[in-house]
Amino acid sequence: MDDTEARHTEKMKKRQAAHEKILASKTREKGLLIVHTGPGKGKTTAALGMVVRAMGHGQKVGVVQFVKGAMATGEKAIFDAFPDLVEFKPMGEGFTWDTQDRARDIAVARTAWEEVKRMIADPAYHMVVADELNIVLRYDYLPVDEILETLTARDEMKHVVVTGRNAPAELIEAADLVTEMTMVKHPFRNGVKAQAGIEF
Amino acid sequence: MDDTEARHTEKMKKRQAAHEKILASKTREKGLLIVHTGPGKGKTTAALGMVVRAMGHGQKVGVVQFVKGAMATGEKAIFDAFPDLVEFKPMGEGFTWDTQDRARDIAVARTAWEEVKRMIADPAYHMVVADELNIVLRYDYLPVDEILETLTARDEMKHVVVTGRNAPAELIEAADLVTEMTMVKHPFRNGVKAQAGIEF
Numbered sequence: 055m056d057d058t059e060a061r062h063t064e065k066m067k068k069r070q071a072a073h074e075k076i077l078a079s080k081t082r083e084k085g086l087l088i089v090h091t092g093p094g095k096g097k098t099t100a101a102l103g104m105v106v107r108a109m110g111h112g113q114k115v116g117v118v119q120f121v122k123g124a125m126a127t128g129e130k131a132i133f134d135a136f137p138d139l140v141e142f143k144p145m146g147e148g149f150t151w152d153t154q155d156r157a158r159d160i161a162v163a164r165t166a167w168e169e170v171k172r173m174i175a176d177p178a179y180h181m182v183v184a185d186e187l188n189i190v191l192r193y194d195y196l197p198v199d200e201i202l203e204t205l206t207a208r209d210e211m212k213h214v215v216v217t218g219r220n221a222p223a224e225l226i227e228a229a230d231l232v233t234e235m236t237m238v239k240h241p242f243r244n245g246v247k248a249q250a251g252i253e254f
Numbered sequence: 255m256d257d258t259e260a261r262h263t264e265k266m267k268k269r270q271a272a273h274e275k276i277l278a279s280k281t282r283e284k285g286l287l288i289v290h291t292g293p294g295k296g297k298t299t300a301a302l303g304m305v306v307r308a309m310g311h312g313q314k315v316g317v318v319q320f321v322k323g324a325m326a327t328g329e330k331a332i333f334d335a336f337p338d339l340v341e342f343k344p345m346g347e348g349f350t351w352d353t354q355d356r357a358r359d360i361a362v363a364r365t366a367w368e369e370v371k372r373m374i375a376d377p378a379y380h381m382v383v384a385d386e387l388n389i390v391l392r393y394d395y396l397p398v399d400e401i402l403e404t405l406t407a408r409d410e411m412k413h414v415v416v417t418g419r420n421a422p423a424e425l426i427e428a429a430d431l432v433t434e435m436t437m438v439k440h441p442f443r444n445g446v447k448a449q450a451g452i453e454f
Binding site for chain 1: 282283286290291299301302303304306309310313328333429430434436437439450
């Protein structure tokens with residue numbers, strides 16, 4: 055072995071040792087605060103995918119949908135087959151999204167949030183999904199301080215997933231894992247409407 | 255009504271008419287080529303969420319995983335409860351991802367692709383998911399031209415979802431809906447390891 059080769063071997067060994075040291079340091083298990091935000095597709099569907107994974111591991115999951123309403127028919131039919139593993143609450147039905155009945159919208163958001171709080175407090179739930187909660191925060195229907203107080207005080211093994219565009223900065227700051235979904239291309243531009251199995 | 259008000263009303267009417275015209279033009283239903291790419295989380299989980307939605311509408315879905323292998327235990331347990339609605343093929347088990355056995359890796363990728371092709375050709379499937387196919391294309395284990403030929407020649411009502419970072423430009427060009435998942439924050443940085451129900 056000449057000098058160059060020896061140096062290379064030494065370098066690779068060091069690199070391998072450093073890599074193993076990093077892996078060995080990833081030992082903690084903890085409940086994650088996960089945020090899916092951004093203008094792209096996939097925020098809710100990625101949360102649903104996580105629900106399915108957790109269910110598959112026998113973990114109980116609670117899902118509260120703050121906005122979707124009557125559109126959320128697809129996943130509900132499947133989740134209904136596993137009543138012991140998932141509690142699915144589409145609370146947002148009837149959201150008006152205008153200021154004509156702001157008081158009623160706030161009341162609906164409050165009721166949905168109470169459901170989330172109950173699931174977070176109940177040790178039976180491994181994961182709680184607050185779907186489109188960001189939208190509610192964006193409209194100031196619920197105070198972000200109150201939401202963060204509950205989220206940060208939760209049991210340290212509980213996973214919480216919050217979805218919706220325009221996640222508030224305070225939530226991103228508090229989160230463990232934040233993914234932004236960006237739209238690169240959308241079929242609406244070509245006259246294609248929302249379809250069963252894709253959008254709902 | 256003074257002049258200013260009348261102009262405003264006229265303007266709003268025009269705006270409403272334009273909005274309705276846009277909505278009325280969204281009438282097409284067609285099979286979409288959907289790509290989830292980017293370095294962030296949620297590419298596969300968003301595809302799994304779409305699978306659950308489609309299943310909930312009684313649509314049959316085929317899922318071929320090119321890479322995940324033994325990690326993909328969570329979703330499988332749930333999908334196995336619906337053998338008529340979903341065919342789930344984790345083909346990537348044993349991928350080596352190094353050049354030690356490139357010929358074997360190519361053979362595995364080829365076998366997985368043949369499964370995808372079969373599902374695309376079979377009218378029974380409404381949606382086909384080629385999970386992590388982009389990785390295989392990135393490594394040149396399969397020729398992108400051949401993949402695109404099959405994808406563009408498919409039945410016009412069939413949805414195909416391709417996931418994986420580094421989607422080739424040709425695939426993005428051919429796709430109807432492309433979402434890029436961007437990592438904003440990752441718990442690995444704080445020593446947290448991959449956990450059941452989250453990563454797998």
